Structure formats: structure tokens, C-alpha cells
Amino acid sequence: MAFKKQLHVSTLSALSSCGWKYYLRYIKGIHRPRSPNLAVGSAAHKANAGNLTYKVASKGKLLPHHEVQDLARDALNGEAAKGEGISDDGLKKIDAKKRGQLVDETVRCADIHYHCVAPEVNPGTSVIVSDGEEITVPDVERPYVLEMSNYPFNLAGTIDLIDTVDGKKMIRDSKTSRRKPDEFIAKKSIQGTAYTMALHYTDKVPYPIDFNLDYLLLYKNPSSDDHVLRRGQRTQEHEKGFIRMFETACRMIEAGIFLAADPGSFMSPCSFCEYRHGDCIYYRDPKTVAF
Ligand code: SF4
Numbered sequence: 374m375a376f377k378k379q380l381h382v383s384t385l386s387a388l389s390s391c392g393w394k395y396y397l398r399y400i401k402g403i404h405r406p407r408s409p410n411l412a413v414g415s416a417a418h419k420a421n422a423g424n425l426t427y428k429v430a431s432k433g434k435l436l437p438h439h440e441v442q443d444l445a446r447d448a449l450n451g452e453a454a455k456g457e458g459i460s461d462d463g464l465k466k467i468d469a470k471k472r473g474q475l476v477d478e479t480v481r482c483a484d485i486h487y488h489c490v491a492p493e494v495n496p497g498t499s500v501i502v503s504d505g506e507e508i509t510v511p512d513v514e515r516p517y518v519l520e521m522s523n524y525p526f527n528l529a530g531t532i533d534l535i536d537t538v539d540g541k542k543m544i545r546d547s548k549t550s551r552r553k554p555d556e557f558i559a560k561k562s563i564q565g566t567a568y569t570m571a572l573h574y575t576d577k578v579p580y581p582i583d584f585n586l587d588y589l590l591l592y593k594n595p596s597s598d599d600h601v602l603r604r605g606q607r608t609q610e611h612e613k614g615f616i617r618m619f620e621t622a623c624r625m626i627e628a629g630i631f632l633a634a635d636p637g638s639f640m641s642p643c644s645f646c647e648y649r650h651g652d653c654i655y656y657r658d659p660k661t662v663a664f
Contacts, residue, residue: 379518379529380622382567388622389563390642392631393655397648400631405647409475414549416448417482417589418533421547422514424487425534429496429511438487445483449476478591481599482549485589489600494536494545499576512536517571524623532568535576542576543583544568551591559586559605566615569607581606 388395397403423444427436435441453472496512512535519528536545544565548554559565565584572578583606590599625631633655636643643649649656 377520378526380526380619380626381528381530382564383530385563385567385618385622388625388631389618391634391646392625393633393653394642394646394648396631397652403648403652405652407647408645409471410549410551412449412452413475413478413482413591416452416479417445417486417549418547419448420445420479420483421486421491422533424483424491425494425496425513426511428491428494429498429513433495435487435491438484441483441487442480445479446476449479481591481595482589485600486547486587490545490547490587490589494534495538496534497537499535501575512542517575519571519574521619524620525627526619526623528567528570528619530567530571532571535572538583542572542578543585544572545585545587547587547589549589549591553590553601554586554588554603556603557605559584559603562586562605563615563618565605566607566611570612570615573612580608580612 384395384399387398420441424436424441428434436444450472453475498509498511499515500507500509501515501517502508513533515532515535517530517532521527532544533547534545535542537543546564546568562584565586569580569582569584572582573580583604585605586603588601588603590601592599633653634642634646636656643653643656646653646656
């Protein structure tokens with residue numbers, strides 16, 4: 374059977390924030406180091422997932438705290454070694470002080486997760502089909518592929534954490550941020566809708582399905598409210614909206630239409646885009662280009 378191409382939520386998000394960014398990254402295959410914030414988020418995510426995977430395997434125990442901190446340090450150093458999260462100029466320009474600061478931030482995120490999230494979630498296991506065989510996997514970083522029969526792409530991705538509350542499965546996902554998220558963030562994200570669709574169809578969990586976001590907050594001065602939980606829920610109506618977006622994305626990709634973002638718009642993605650220093654034909658840095 375021919376392999377059907379896949380669309381991930383991250384690619385859908387890239388396409389909806391800036392079509393040209395999607396083109397550069399996913400069609401042209403140009404990779405540029407991402408921001409330090411993304412590197413910290415990704416490294417903390419790995420440490421937290423390692424701790425929760427252990428919790429599943431050990432039937433409820435957490436890793437020793439110092440081991441999770443080691444995972445966080447190693448993960449950030451791994452990101453840096455790949456050239457991620459440093460700057461558009463590359464790893465060589467980063468000094469030891471900056472690297473140390475990123476390691477500290479990653480460990481801080483892992484600490485917040487260790488104390489505020491890991492003790493209260495209860496991921497289990499699921500049976501999934503991989504390469505035609507049924508295997509049992511932890512409900513942490515669980516891959517999914519949804520067959521989208523009327524479209525040229527399937528929907529695929531990885532669900533960060535499936536928790537079980539009062540006997541019903543729900544999704545819980547962690548984010549790192551330097552600012553408190555808006556109150557309704559978990560009710561809006563398309564990631565939440567895609568994950569809950571996956572749970573609905575692969576695990577037969579009925580709607581409505583809860584989707585909660587744990588924010589690990591990197592304030593300048595650490596405070597007691599550096600963990601914030603935002604609650605959301607998804608229904609069939611959310612799914613309908615998502616399918617409309619998915620269909621539009623399929624059409625844009627097939628037609629090769631990639632509209633660039635407006636650099637002057639409020640909260641423009643250009644301000645923190647890794648392609649803004651030369652790869653992008655639409656963006657000119659106002660600080661260096663006079664016209
Ligand atoms: S700089 Fe702006 S227009 Fe160019 S790819 Fe990035 S987000 Fe898109």
C-alpha cells in the first residue's frame with residue numbers, strides 16, 4: 374500500500390501563521406536554529422517525559438529529583454550541540470554564560486513540572502498498531518496517525534500526555550512561557566483539537582474530552598505561582614472547525630499557494646522568525662535595510 378503523506382499540527386500551525394515560513398521549512402527543507410525559548414521548552418519537555426515514562430513503568434513512582442535535573446541539563450546541552458536554540462548566527466557565538474543561563478532555565482522548568490504536575494497525573498498504557506503489529510506503549514509521547522480518507526494527507530503527531538481522571542482519558546500538555554497565558558488558551562488551541570480527535574477515534578473516548586494545559590512559567594524572579602493550569606474541553610463542533618482548516622491547508626499545499634505574514638501586523642510572527650535574516654524574500658529588517 375502506498376504511503377500517504379502526513380500533516381502534523383505543527384505544520385498546520387506554521388502554515389496558518391505564515392505560509393512562506395511553511396514553504397521554507399517544509400517544502401524547501403531549510404532549517405535554521407530556533408530561538409533559545411524553544412530550545413528550553415523542548416529540553417524541559419524531554420526531561421519531563423522521561424520522568425513520566427518512568428512513572429508508568431514503575432507503577433506510580435517518580436524518578437529521583439536530581440535525575441530529572443540531569444535529564445534537563447543533558448537535553449539542553451543536546452539541543453545546543455545540534456545548533457538549536459542559540460541564535461541565527463549559530464552555536465559558536467554563544468558564550469558559556471548564556472549556555473549556563475539556558476541550562477538553569479531548563480532545570481527550573483523541570484523542577485516546576487516535578488513538583489506541580491508529575492505527582493498528580495496518572496498516565497497508563499495503550500495498545501497501538503506499529504508496522505502491522507500490536508504493541509503496548511506508555512501514554513506519554515504517544516504517536517498517532519488518523520486516516521483522513523477524503524484528503525491527500527493523514528493527520529499525524531505525538532500526544533504528549535494522556536491522563537486518566539475518574540476512569541476517563543483526557544489530554545494534558547505542558548508549555549514553557551515567560552508570561553502568564555491568557556485565560557482561554559486551552560479552549561482555543563488547534564493542538565488540543567487534534568489530540569482529542571486522536572483520542573476520540575483511536576481510543577474510542579466519547580466527546581466531550583478534556584484538554585488541559587500546564588504552563589511552566591519562567592518569570593524573571595521565581596515565584597510561587599510559576600505553574601498555571603488552564604482547562605479546556607473539545608466537542609464534535611471543535612472537530613468540524615478543525616476539519617475545515619485541515620481541508621484548506623490541503624488545498625493550499627496542493628496548489629502551492631503560500632501567503633507570507635504581514636510584518637507590520639500586531640504580534641507579527643516575523644519578529645521572532647528564524648528565517649528573517651536573509652532566507653525570507655518578503656521580510657527586510659528595518660534596522661539594517663533602508664527603503
Ligand atoms: S520573516 Fe515573516 S514573512 Fe518571512 S518567513 Fe518569517 S514569518 Fe514569514
